[in-house]
Amino acid sequence: MSMSFGLATTLSTSQKLTPQMQQAIKLLQLSSLELAQEVQAKLDSNPLLERIEDDEEYGDSEGSDSGANDSMETAEHSLTLDDWNQTTATDAFSSTAKKTDEYGADSGVDIDRLETVGLETNGAPAGDDNITDFDAAAYNDDDNVTDYRTDNYASAASSQTTSSAQHANEDFDSYQGGTSATIQDHVRWQLNFKRLSDTDTLIAEYLIDSMDEMGFVRLDIDELLQSLDTMASFYQWEERVERDEILAVLRIVQSCDPLGVGARDLSECLALQLAKLDPSTAYLKEAHALLSASEYLVSNNIKALTEHTGLTSEDIMPALTLLRTLTPLPGVVFQKNQPDHAQSPDSYDIPDVLVTPIRRPTGLPDAQEAGWQVRLNPETLPKLRVNQEYASLVKRGDDSPDNQYLRDNLTDARLFIRSIEERNQNLLKVATSIVHHQQAFLQQGATAMQPLVLKVIADEVGLHESTVSRLTTSKTILTPQGLFSLKHFFSSHVSSADGDISSTAISAMIKQLIADEDPKKPLSDSRIKETLLADGIDIARRTVAKYREAMNIGSSTQRKQKY
Secondary structure, three states: OOOOOOOOOOOOOOOOOOHHHHHHHHHHOOOHHHHHHHHHHHHHHOOOEEEOOOOOOHHHHOOOHHHOOOEOOOOOOOOOHHHHHHOOHHHHHHOOOOOOHHHHHHOOOOHHHHHHOOOOOOOOOOOOOOEEEEEOOOEOOOOOOOOOOOOOOHHHHOOOOOHHHHHHHHHHHHHHOOOOOOHHHHHHHHHOOOOOOHHHHHHHHHHHHOEOOOOOEOOOHHHHHHHHHHHHHHHOOOOOOOHHHHHHHHHHHHOOOOOOOOOOOHHHHHHHHHHOOOOOOOOHHHHHHHHOOHHHHHOOOHHHHHHHHOOOHHHHHHHHHHHHOOOOOHHHHHHHOOOOOOOOOOOOOOOOEEEEEEEOOOOOOHHHHEEEEEEEOHHHOOOEEEOHHHHOOOOOOOOOHHHHHHHHHHHHHHHHHHHHHHHHHHHHHHHHHHHHHOHHHHHHOHHHOOOEOHHHHHHHHOOOHHHHHHHOOOOEEEEOOEEEEHHHHOEOEEEEOOEEEEHHHHHHHHHHHHHOOEOOEOOOHHHHHHHHHHOOEOOOHHHHHHHHHHOOOOOHHHHOOOO
């Protein structure tokens, strides 16, 4: 085998993202809380970037022209219905933004390459705002346009002032996670207020120790009596424990909260709860009779229940309804109501976009009276600017390390502000376009959801599909119908007699049909398919089953109630 060496040249083209471009793309897909953390990290690392406080005015920091583009501010503008009809969505939104040479020169970002990866780069978005109003026909700005850039979410704004308090609570939080109350502990605590002898306390401890997580005592009384007799013989007690004494202590345990705790089986648990009801409660006697034939009750043997209890079918139904109001597993219910300190606290979704209805002047037709206002949540938006005192120290032609450090941080601060501006501008455009397509959903609910894909929104606002996907990731919108993820409004379509219909709307229809069905005669997937077909929606039975299972709804056999 021979070996040879040689030199060769190859020509290839590749596309690489600069750190600045990567930062712009990263900011697009951040949620409001993640953006607050990113802003705080940038404030900590860049001395030329600072936050504008609530009590400060823009005019105080913008006395010179050099700082006019170094802060996040907006200029009021209006988008009328005529403007929308005469221009595209991209032109209508971008008409308020003008390119700024200072950003393009200092940021070091290749505008063409940003457009290639799907970022909207119309220069510094100094003229955009965060409010867009439109009526039922098209977008239409309201005259009262407000400034949207306020301090970001309070948790980030107060992170420095509350750090000491957070450290003080660390030990307390770790202590809380160390223990959690159980049903046994809860019963023991209640027995402390009852006057029990030493022997009764010993019996109660045996009973409580045998209690399972459902609150049922799983210790046989005869076995406990035998164990106590053995113990009395070994320790030579003067008096032996009688069976009646064990049963008396058991009744004391059963008198504790929650009702039904200490029962030995399900029938006794329900009987204990029935005993606490008002004697005049309707069908109380019939409910007790059903519990006396619990073996037939569990097996749904209505005929055997009728023969054993002597009740008629008309009496059995309301008695079963009464039994369903009781708690079959008191221990489980108690445990669910206890706070779990070992888990992280519940997270609360903070809407990034707010949609509110607006009223047009009276006297207009009904179709024109209601409109929608779309705006970014001011609580989630950072308000930043370049520190003009440090920026004035930058000298031209000075290559010293200190001057280079200031220059690099100045460029980074301006680029960061611009990236957030573009994120907010594009988020507003995408959210407004989504609301424009889903106005029927806002008025009528999930059954009126329209089919929508990313490409439609991307073409309308002039962005790449990947950019729209990033912008709708981890973003929520608060509407009159509730709080939803922006991704919720995108769904596939199914053909119908009246045109395409959203799969989300079909799921809502199926859910509504099941909610309105007779529990004794639930709708099968075939019946649901026929009902939808009568409304002009032609889908297969297996498609109905797929949507039903996606909503965690059981089949007709599982939903059927026999009594």
